[in-house]
Amino acid sequence: MSLLENKKVIIIGDRDGIPGPAIEECLKSIDGVEVVFSSTECFV
Numbered sequence: 001m002s003l004l005e006n007k008k009v010i011i012i013g014d015r016d017g018i019p020g021p022a023i024e025e026c027l028k029s030i031d032g033v034e035v036v037f038s039s040t041e042c043f044v
Contacts, residue, residue, distance in 0.1 A: 006032035013040040 009027060013020030020038040027033045 002030050004030050004033050008034045008036045010036060011038040013038075015040055015042040 004027065011020045011023045011027075013023055019040040021040070024035050024038045027035060
């Protein structure tokens, strides 16, 4: 059982770190996780 199981998540990735789509792909392996927003931003 995961802490994120059956939850809705918002993903904000970092351009120089881990991008949003990469985090989203990892979360797809957890049952019931719904990604409602995913973005990659540049924090300068």
